[in-house]
Amino acid sequence: MVEASVIVLGIMALFALSSTIATYLAITERSLVKAVLYSAVQSTLYALIYYLLMAPDIVLVYVPVSVGLYPAIILMLIKKTEKEEEG
Amino acid sequence: MLEVIAIYLGQALIAIGVFCDLIAAIGLLRFPNFYLRLHAATVGTIGGAFVPLIGAALLAIGSTYLGAYRWFIAGGALVTAIIVLILAPAGSHALARAAHRSRAAVVEPKVVDYLEEDEVSKSG
Amino acid sequence: MRRLLGLLVIVLFITLFALVIASGGLGYEVPPLRVRELARQFLIYAYNPFNTTFTAKSPEAVTSIVWDFRGLDTLFETLVFYLAIIGALSLYRGVESERRTEVISLGLSPIVKTVTKVTTGIIIAVAASIALHGHLTPGGGFQGGATAAVAPLLILIVFSKYFLENLGLRKNVLLALRSIGLLGIGMTAFSALIVGLMANSPAYVFQNQPKPDAPVGLPAYIGDSLISGTLWFFNFFEMFAVAAGFTVIFLLLGIPEGEILKQLKEEAEEH
Amino acid sequence: MKELISTFIIAVLPIYIASFTLYMVRALRGPTVPDTVLAIDAMTFDLAAFLVILAIFFESPILVATAIVLALWIYSLDIYVAKYLEAREMGE
Amino acid sequence: MIDVFTFLFTICMLSIVVNLGISLYGVLYKPSLIKKIISLTIFSDSANITAIIIGYVRWRNPGEIAPPVLLNPNPTLEDIEEFAKVAVDPLPQALVLTAIVIGLAVTLFLVFLTLQIYRFYGTTDVRRIAKLKG
Structure with a gap:
C-alpha cells in the first residue's frame, strides 16, 4: 500500500512538469490564439496545484480570473489587432 | 445498511465514469479529424464527468465518518453534475458551429457536406 | 549576442x-x-471564543487576515485596483458608443443564448454565495466579485454589447455602482470609530471586535447567524466594487473598432 | 468503511491521471484551434469530477466549491473561441 | 538521504521555477506586445504559486492536512490547537488573493495601452515601434 501523501505529491509533480511544457509552447508558439489556449491549459493545471496545496480561496479567485477573464480579454485584443506574431 | 448500498452504487458509477474517461481520452487522441473527435468528447463529458459526479454524491452520502458535512459534499457534487449536464453540450455545439462556419477545421478528403449545401442554397 | x-x-x-x-x-x-x-498565531486567533482580545470571530483564517489582521494592506491594494481601472478608463475619454435597439440578429446561435440565460442566474447565485458566505467557508469579496464579473462578460460575448446596455448596465450606472462599493468599504472601516465617538470611548479605524482599551466594536452575531462584525460588510461592498469595475472595462473593450477610429479622426480634425 | 472508500479512490487515481495525460497530449498537439479547445474542455469537466472525488479522499468538505467554479468557467472558454472564430467583432 | 516526499516536492518547485525563467524570457525577448502580456500573466502566476508552496506543511500522518478553515462551530481550546497543527499557512494565501485581482486590473491597463499603440502606429511589434518617429 503506497502512502497517500506520496501519491498526492506525485500528482502535483506530474502536473507541474506538464505545466512547464504548456508554458514553453505558449511562449514559443507563433500563432497568438494558440498561445492563449496553451496559457489556458497552464492555468487549469495551476488551479489543480493550488487545490492540492490546500488553498481553496485561491482556486476560487484564480479560476474565474485566469480561465474566465484573461482569455476573453486577450482574444478581444487579438481580434482588434494582429493574429500572428512577426518572426 | 442504506449507507453500504450507497457506497457500492457510488463506486460502481465512479468505475463506469473512469472507464468512459479513458475511452474518451484514447478516442480523442486516435480519431483523425475534429468532427469525429466531437463524439469522443461527448463520451468524456457526459460519461466521464456527469456519471462519476452522481457516483461521488452517493459515495459522500455513504461516508458517515464525515458527519453532517457529507451532505455538503453531496449537494456540491449534484450541483456540479447538473451544471455539467447543461453546459457541456452547449459548449460543444457552439464550438462545432463556429468551426464549421469559419472553416477552421477542414476535413481534407470531403465526401459530402449537407450543412454547407443547405447554407449555400439558402443564401443563393 | x-x-x-x-x-x-x-x-x-x-x-x-x-x-x-x-x-x-x-x-x-x-x-x-x-x-x-x-x-x-493567526490560525489560533482567527476564531477563538476563549480569547476575546485578539480574535476576529471568523472561522476562515484567510478572510480574517485579509480584512482584520492586515486590513490596511488590503485597503491600499484596493486603491491600486481602483487606480488601474481609472487609468484604463482615462485612455477612453470622450469615446461615446452608439445605442442600438435592434439586437436580435447579433451574437451566437439561439441554443447558446438560451443556455446562457439559464447560466447567468446560476453564476449570480454562486457569486453571491461565495461572497456572502466568505467569513464561514472559502470565499470572500474578491472571489465573489471576480465570479460575478464573468456573467456580464458572458452576456456581452453571447448576445452583444448593445443587449447588455439595453439591460441597464451602462457605463455611468456601473461607475456609480463601483463608487458605492468603494464608499461602503470606507464607511465600514470608519464605523467602529464613529460608534466610539458617539459613545465617548476610544476606538480605532478598522476595528472589528472590542479590544481591552477600546470596548466598542461591531457585533459578531446578528440573531443566531455569525457575521463576524465588519467582515461581512467588507465582503459585500468589495464584491460590488470588483464586479462593477471589471464590467465597465469589458463594456469599453466591446465597442467596435471602426467607431473608435472614426471618433479619433474627428477629434484630430477639430484640433 | 473508511478503508473501503480510500482504497477504492487510490485504485481509481492512476486511471484518471492516465486519461488526463492523454487529453493533455491532444490539447498540446491539436493541429487546429477547435481541437485544442475540445481537449481542454473534456479535460476540465473530468477534472471537476476528480476534484469532488479528491475532496472525499481528503475529508475536507469545503473543497467541493472549487469544482462548481471550475465546471462553470470552462464553458466560457468555448464561447470565447466560438465567438472569435465566428464573428467579425467580439462585442457584436 | 532525502525521502520521496521531499524529492517530489522539489521536482514540483523546480518546475515552477523553470516556468518563471521561461516566462521571463518571453517578457524580455519576444517582440510582440501581446506575447509580452501573455508571458507576464504566466510570470505572475508562477510567482504566486511559489508563495503558496512556501506555506505548505508536511503530512505527519496520512490525511492530516487541511485548508485554513475551522469547520467546528463550537470549538474547545484543544480543537483550536489541533486545527493549528494540521492547517496550512494562511498568510501567503491572503497576500496572493489580492495580488491576483490587482494583476488582472494592471493587465487590463496594459491591454488598453497596447490597443492605443496599435491605433496610432498600426503595429504591436516593438522593433517596428522603436523605428517609428513622432
Whole structure:
C-alpha cells in the first residue's frame, strides 16, 4: 500500500512538469490564439496545484480570473489587432 | 445498511465514469479529424464527468465518518453534475458551429457536406 | 549576442533558485513539519471564543487576515485596483458608443443564448454565495466579485454589447455602482470609530471586535447567524466594487473598432 | 468503511491521471484551434469530477466549491473561441 | 538521504521555477506586445504559486492536512490547537488573493495601452515601434 501523501505529491509533480511544457509552447508558439489556449491549459493545471496545496480561496479567485477573464480579454485584443506574431 | 448500498452504487458509477474517461481520452487522441473527435468528447463529458459526479454524491452520502458535512459534499457534487449536464453540450455545439462556419477545421478528403449545401442554397 | 546574454542570465536565475532550495533557504525540512509561528498565531486567533482580545470571530483564517489582521494592506491594494481601472478608463475619454435597439440578429446561435440565460442566474447565485458566505467557508469579496464579473462578460460575448446596455448596465450606472462599493468599504472601516465617538470611548479605524482599551466594536452575531462584525460588510461592498469595475472595462473593450477610429479622426480634425 | 472508500479512490487515481495525460497530449498537439479547445474542455469537466472525488479522499468538505467554479468557467472558454472564430467583432 | 516526499516536492518547485525563467524570457525577448502580456500573466502566476508552496506543511500522518478553515462551530481550546497543527499557512494565501485581482486590473491597463499603440502606429511589434518617429 503506497502512502497517500506520496501519491498526492506525485500528482502535483506530474502536473507541474506538464505545466512547464504548456508554458514553453505558449511562449514559443507563433500563432497568438494558440498561445492563449496553451496559457489556458497552464492555468487549469495551476488551479489543480493550488487545490492540492490546500488553498481553496485561491482556486476560487484564480479560476474565474485566469480561465474566465484573461482569455476573453486577450482574444478581444487579438481580434482588434494582429493574429500572428512577426518572426 | 442504506449507507453500504450507497457506497457500492457510488463506486460502481465512479468505475463506469473512469472507464468512459479513458475511452474518451484514447478516442480523442486516435480519431483523425475534429468532427469525429466531437463524439469522443461527448463520451468524456457526459460519461466521464456527469456519471462519476452522481457516483461521488452517493459515495459522500455513504461516508458517515464525515458527519453532517457529507451532505455538503453531496449537494456540491449534484450541483456540479447538473451544471455539467447543461453546459457541456452547449459548449460543444457552439464550438462545432463556429468551426464549421469559419472553416477552421477542414476535413481534407470531403465526401459530402449537407450543412454547407443547405447554407449555400439558402443564401443563393 | 544580447539574446544569448539574456538566456545566460535566466539560466543563472534558475540555478541560483535551485541552489537556494537545496541549501536550505526555505528551512531544512522542505516542506516544514509545522507552520511558522506567525501563521500559528493567526490560525489560533482567527476564531477563538476563549480569547476575546485578539480574535476576529471568523472561522476562515484567510478572510480574517485579509480584512482584520492586515486590513490596511488590503485597503491600499484596493486603491491600486481602483487606480488601474481609472487609468484604463482615462485612455477612453470622450469615446461615446452608439445605442442600438435592434439586437436580435447579433451574437451566437439561439441554443447558446438560451443556455446562457439559464447560466447567468446560476453564476449570480454562486457569486453571491461565495461572497456572502466568505467569513464561514472559502470565499470572500474578491472571489465573489471576480465570479460575478464573468456573467456580464458572458452576456456581452453571447448576445452583444448593445443587449447588455439595453439591460441597464451602462457605463455611468456601473461607475456609480463601483463608487458605492468603494464608499461602503470606507464607511465600514470608519464605523467602529464613529460608534466610539458617539459613545465617548476610544476606538480605532478598522476595528472589528472590542479590544481591552477600546470596548466598542461591531457585533459578531446578528440573531443566531455569525457575521463576524465588519467582515461581512467588507465582503459585500468589495464584491460590488470588483464586479462593477471589471464590467465597465469589458463594456469599453466591446465597442467596435471602426467607431473608435472614426471618433479619433474627428477629434484630430477639430484640433 | 473508511478503508473501503480510500482504497477504492487510490485504485481509481492512476486511471484518471492516465486519461488526463492523454487529453493533455491532444490539447498540446491539436493541429487546429477547435481541437485544442475540445481537449481542454473534456479535460476540465473530468477534472471537476476528480476534484469532488479528491475532496472525499481528503475529508475536507469545503473543497467541493472549487469544482462548481471550475465546471462553470470552462464553458466560457468555448464561447470565447466560438465567438472569435465566428464573428467579425467580439462585442457584436 | 532525502525521502520521496521531499524529492517530489522539489521536482514540483523546480518546475515552477523553470516556468518563471521561461516566462521571463518571453517578457524580455519576444517582440510582440501581446506575447509580452501573455508571458507576464504566466510570470505572475508562477510567482504566486511559489508563495503558496512556501506555506505548505508536511503530512505527519496520512490525511492530516487541511485548508485554513475551522469547520467546528463550537470549538474547545484543544480543537483550536489541533486545527493549528494540521492547517496550512494562511498568510501567503491572503497576500496572493489580492495580488491576483490587482494583476488582472494592471493587465487590463496594459491591454488598453497596447490597443492605443496599435491605433496610432498600426503595429504591436516593438522593433517596428522603436523605428517609428513622432
